[in-house]
Each structure stands twice: as structure tokens, then as C-alpha cells.
Amino acid sequence: MGAIDHLAIETLGADDACDGLALSGEARWNQNEADWRFFLTRGTVFGIRDGDGHLIATAALLPYSSGNAWISMVLVTQSWRRRGLATKLLDTCLDAAAKQGVTAWLDATPAGATVYGPLGFAPTLELRRLRFAGSATAPELASDGNLDEMIARDRHAMGFDRSALLRELSRRSGSQLISHGSAMALIRGGRTARHIGPLFADDAGSATALVETIAQSETGPILIDVVSEHDELLMNLTNSGWSIERPFQRMRFGRATIQNAEPPIAVAGPEYG
Structure with a gap:
């Protein structure tokens, strides 16, 4: 650890x-x-930063309402890994969360979960990230969802308010709100792939129909992070050409703040929860 003690x-x-x-x-x-x-x-x-001023590691704490916050963007550049920088930054996030009196959440990769568990993070639900290569033909898909309805459904699912996040994501260039029957989803751009989420639906059939409609409208790669308990949806998607890319483990540090929340079918992304 001595090699990083001088890094502020x-x-x-x-x-x-x-x-x-x-x-x-x-x-x-x-x-x-x-x-x-x-x-x-x-x-x-x-x-x-390193001695030359280059950014070499980060971690973020994103506050939500009702005493909750998300830890994400825990990153260390390749040449500085395995020296304790991520743990140092994570501890800083947890100190900040404690001072703010909030419960910290994160979505961890399998490797990250082995680190966060001993630090006191408790596992909650699991996610499965799926990827679709895109459709050869992509008819235009018009936005027809209602943002206020999505915010209300997200509040019910998460147990706290994320309206500022959803409004910002929906206003980005290329973002779309799409509905199909009881299902509704937000689609947004990413660095290398479009992302579906959050997605809400009353049943697997409606969720599947919506995702397949979106998939047929996209020529490039698409990602979706599905809550793993939705076995039927996962089976439907893998049978129609989606591949499971990796799992994520949702974890919580501190007291439970959510009562009777029902997680969405697919989340906004591991960085946002």
C-alpha cells in the first residue's frame, strides 16, 4: 500500500x-x-492522479432521494491496478455516504463482488446483461411513452425517486420512450451500444414483445440488464438471438431503506441502478 500513500x-x-x-x-x-x-x-x-497529473482512478457517489445513493464508476487504469486504489476510493465514497446519512448501493461485477462483500456490502438481487447485434433492417420506431408514467413506475419499483435522472436520460439526443401494451422502456445511446432500461411490464410476454420491437428497430448493438428472476424473459431473449454477456450483483451497504419495492424488469444500468 505504501506505493499509493502519496497519491491524493x-x-x-x-x-x-x-x-x-x-x-x-x-x-x-x-x-x-x-x-x-x-x-x-x-x-x-x-x-x-499520477505524478504527471493524469487521471488514473475514479469512484462516484450519486445521491438519490429517501436516504439512498449509488456508488459507481469505480475505475483504475491498467498500469495502476491491484495496488489498492479502488479500495481507497471506495472507502472515500463510504465515508461521504456516512456523513450524508445515506445507504449506499452498487451493482458489482463478479470480481468486484468478491471485494465488496468483505467490506460489509450485502447482496440483494442479481442482474444479467444481454447483448443483441442489431437488425439488418431497421424500421423507424417512434417514441410514444409517457415520461411522467415512467417516473411513477420507477419510483414504485425502486422505492425512491429518480425523476432527475430519468428526465435527463430521456432528453438526450437519440433517446426514446417506447411502450407496448403494459410494457414501457427507455432507450438511450452509449459509447459502443444503445441501452434499454429501465423497462417495466406486467408480464414476460409484454416485456418480450417490447424488447423485440426495439431490437428490430436498431441496426447497431443493444444492451439490456435484466433482473435475473425473470427467467421467462431471459429464455425468450436468448432464444431470439440475444447473448448473455455478464452478470452483476446488486449490493447494499447500510440499513435497508426500501419497503415492498418491486424491481423493474430491466434496470437503468449498473452505473445508475
Whole structure:
């Protein structure tokens, strides 16, 4: 740990979006510059630079309502990994969460979960990330969803309000709100793929029909992070050409703040919850 003791942690600003994007791009994550700017302006992003001033590690704490916050963008550049930088930044996020009196959540990769568990994070639900290559023919899909309805459904599903996030995501260039029967989803752009989520539906059939409608309207790759308990939807998607890319483990640090919440069919993304 001595090799990193001299490296100071700083709070990053909006001008650091491109440096953050370089880190997530190196890790082959899907976040784009708009995602980074949201974290840098709506949350607190902690960073560490090397002796030459290059950003080498980050971690973000994004506050939501009702005493909840999301930890994400935990990144370390390749040449500085396995030296304790991620743990150092995670501890900083947890200290900030404690001072704010909020419960911290995160969606961890399998490797990350092995680190976060011993630190006191408790597992909750699991996610499965699926990828679709895109359709050869892509008829135009018109937005027909109602943002206020999505915000209400998201509040019911998450147990707290994320209206600022959903309004910002929906206003981005290329974003769409699509509905089909009881199902509704937000589609937005990413660095390398479009992303579906959050997605709400009363049943697997409606969710499947909506996702397939979206898939046939996209020529490029698409990602969706499905709550793993929705076995029928996962089976339907894999049978229609989607591939499971990786799992995520949702984890919580601190007291439970959510009562009787019903998670969405698919989430907004591991960076947002």
C-alpha cells in the first residue's frame, strides 16, 4: 500500500469528463461523455492522479432521494491496478455516504463482488446483461411513452425517486420512450451500444414483445440488464438471438431503506441502478 500513500484523492469537476471517459473506455464500458457529465454535476466523483497529473482512478457517489445513493464508476487504469486504489476510493465514497446519512448501493461485477462483500456490502438481487447485434433492417420506431408514467413506475419499483435522472436520460439526443401494451422502456445511446432500461411490464410476454420491437428497430448493438428472476424473459431473449454477456450483483451497504419495492424488469444500468 505504501506505493499509493502519496497519491491524493481529489473531487473532480465537469472539466474532467473526457479524462473519465478515457478510463471507462479503456475498461470497455459503455458510458459516454453525457453519463460522465451527469455524475460530475449531479453526484460527487473522487479521483486520483499520477505524478504527471493524469487521471488514473475514479469512484462516484450519486445521491438519490429517501436516504439512498449509488456508488459507481469505480475505475483504475491498467498500469495502476491491484495496488489498492479502488479500495481507497471506495472507502472515500463510504465515508461521504456516512456523513450524508445515506445507504449506499452498487451493482458489482463478479470480481468486484468478491471485494465488496468483505467490506460489509450485502447482496440483494442479481442482474444479467444481454447483448443483441442489431437488425439488418431497421424500421423507424417512434417514441410514444409517457415520461411522467415512467417516473411513477420507477419510483414504485425502486422505492425512491429518480425523476432527475430519468428526465435527463430521456432528453438526450437519440433517446426514446417506447411502450407496448403494459410494457414501457427507455432507450438511450452509449459509447459502443444503445441501452434499454429501465423497462417495466406486467408480464414476460409484454416485456418480450417490447424488447423485440426495439431490437428490430436498431441496426447497431443493444444492451439490456435484466433482473435475473425473470427467467421467462431471459429464455425468450436468448432464444431470439440475444447473448448473455455478464452478470452483476446488486449490493447494499447500510440499513435497508426500501419497503415492498418491486424491481423493474430491466434496470437503468449498473452505473445508475
